[in-house]
Amino acid sequence: MSAAEETAGGEIEPWDEVTPDAARRLLVAAVEAFAERGYHATTTRDIAGRAGMSPAALYIHYKTKEELLHRISRIGHDRALDILRTAAAGEGDATRRLADAVSSFVRWHAGRRTTARVVQYELDALGPEARAEILDLRRQVDAEVRGIIEEGAATGEFDVPDVHGTTLAVLSLCIDVARWFNVDGPRTPEEVGALYADLVLRMVGAAK
């Protein structure tokens, strides 16, 4: 298994852009620890221990604990943005592309809940510069979804009185999946994605 890691939650995490191997192991360990206990409650000794290394080893690959969070957050936001861009640039009308965007975005938040939780809920733990960088990515995420909704409203496919507010609500709905989704629960990521795509189409007044 060279390009993927099986984590405790049973998710497949492709962190292959992180090298060398020890740096990736530390980063995967940090994702799990941050997701379980939160950034501030996680100690560098815990991260190193999960990666099977001594506490000092962390500082060979990362300057600080915050840099670890920054790298995780950056990679996660890049991935989330990539998912939305792929759906937004796909084939079909606005209805089809909005449904694709929501279902794939939700599948990521549910299937990779561990990563998504860190990415979406630990933003405040970053310093000012890192936070500003991530907030810029979030604005791009917002713009992708808003673009599809605006287009559907323009063509008459959708009935949306408040484009900005509806965009906010759609993203909020998807992101919050990372908070409540339970891997051992009754629903698969695919089922939640399909349900949410249907609910969002209702929200924008798309014809069934």
Add this chain to the structure above:
Amino acid sequence: MSAAEETAGGEIEPWDEVTPDAARRLLVAAVEAFAERGYHATTTRDIAGRAGMSPAALYIHYKTKEELLHRISRIGHDRALDILRTAAAGEGDATRRLADAVSSFVRWHAGRRTTARVVQYELDALGPEARAEILDLRRQVDAEVRGIIEEGAATGEFDVPDVHGTTLAVLSLCIDVARWFNVDGPRTPEEVGALYADLVLRMVGAAK
């Protein structure tokens, strides 16, 4: 102002069930600190300092820092449940009562964002017994919303293929308001409440 406190965020917080006065001041300080920085990143010295007291004063009124969080979480959940029960037991058909429930629940999460943030996002910091107690309250919250949706589906007012999933989504949408709502932003809690009530009625397929 004996029954309400004006906090830094400009919100009115009625913590009058907490006595004596010093205990209430400490609790309000803890709510602000937990909301801003998170439970684990908040120190007891910070809480006491905000309340204008020495660090040791906290332990006259609360056994531990966790007891403070427990009290906040309990009071907040009681209030949230009260809001939903009032709306669910109100007059009108299911459409009217669901709109009331969503708009008042959202107004609380937006207008009392500081409290709601702590209540909704710091659950994991509680110990097993306290968490179990809070989870029981959350099940009651879920039951109230599900009850309205089930009734609307039974009378034919709503078109809801998946009652449990839709309930989950409606609550998720409302709760996440506490994460993104900005007091200095362009929308008032009332506006968000009205927007969300409309979006939720669309989600359940209620006639306009």
Add this chain to the structure above:
DNA sequence: AGGCACACTAAGCGGCCGCTCACCTTCGGC
């Protein structure tokens, strides 16, 4: 074989953490 860059560890430093304790004030009841 020698040298040296690299990855890693054991030990520990300074500092802040949650929390405690000995002591001090204020105040109502008799």
Add this chain to the structure above:
DNA sequence: GCCGAAGGTGAGCGGCCGCTTAGTGTGCCT
């Protein structure tokens, strides 16, 4: 006027925190 209860403080304890440093093992280049 005395007392005990209640509410407060300053100092500090034991411990864990993020992070550093000195030293060790390993493998590649010459």
